[in-house]
Amino acid sequence: MTPSVATVHSLIPLSLLEAIRNLDTPLDDGLNELANETVSKRLGLSATVGQQIERYRDDALRKLPVSLDEAVSVFRLVGRRPDATLVYSDAGRRAARHAAQAAGIGTKVLLGVTPRPFRRRFGARTASQVARRLLALDLDVSRGAPRVRLGESLATLAGFPGTGCYFYSAVFAELLRVASGFEGAMVHERCHAKGDDHCFWRAAEAGGYE
Ligand SMILES: [Zn+2]
Incomplete structure (x- = not known):
């Protein structure tokens, strides 16, 4: 993320709120009735979060960005939680899948058809293009193992470096x-x-990148 870019793709706050809702949704373990009162107080299950998710989903489809400030405040919402690393990890996976879907990859990848080394190189370049275009993130795949260097990120801007890095x-x-x-x-x-x-x-x- 470059500091000069003052907007963020809507799929990032979308993914963060979806992850909050996901982690706040109780497992169907038969204890739900007992826990109802506690459950209803969870942020992720609130009507406000539900409405925001719908809004970001619409914005993401229409390619409308959100302001950097807004994205930072949603990112910060997660950092205060005791389960922040879980939420950030879940949100990161969601953001990647949303981005891949928006870019039209995922279903047409020739997994199992093309030779593995070719697929790795070709796929890594695709991942890099998607990261740059949709997430404004620079995934360097020019040599060796893919790498990323971030001076500033939503994690640092939100005041949660380290914890927030789980997202990336x-x-x-x-x-x-x-x-x-x-x-x-x-x-x-x-x-x-x-x-x-x-x-x-x-x-x-596992087993080395090459
Ligand atoms: Zn970090």
Whole structure:
């Protein structure tokens, strides 16, 4: 994310609110009736969040961005929760899938048809294009394992570096998975939260990237 870009794709706040709702939805474990009173107080199940999700969904379809300030405030909503890392990870995966779907990839990827090394390289480039076009994020796939360097991010702007970085780890891993069949994780090697002047991720696949 470049600081000069003052808008964010609606699919990012959409994904964050969907993740909040998802994590606040009780499992159907037979205890729901007992828990009803507590459940109704959960933010993710409120009418307000439901309406916002619909609004962002419409905006995302119409390619209407939201302001950076608004995206930061939604991002901050998650950071205060005790289950923030779970919500950010869930939101990141959702954002990647929304972006892939909006870009028309996912269903037409030739998984299992093209040779694996080709699929990896071709898919990683596709993931990079989607990240740049829809998420304004720079996924570098020019050499070796895909990598990402972020000076500023929604996580730092919201005041939750480290915790908020789970969102980005999940976005990139899921984008690579959908586009190239990647099975692994984005290792967060450097982070603002650890005193580094930027955040840095490198894709690590089980068994090595090549
Ligand atoms: Zn970080």
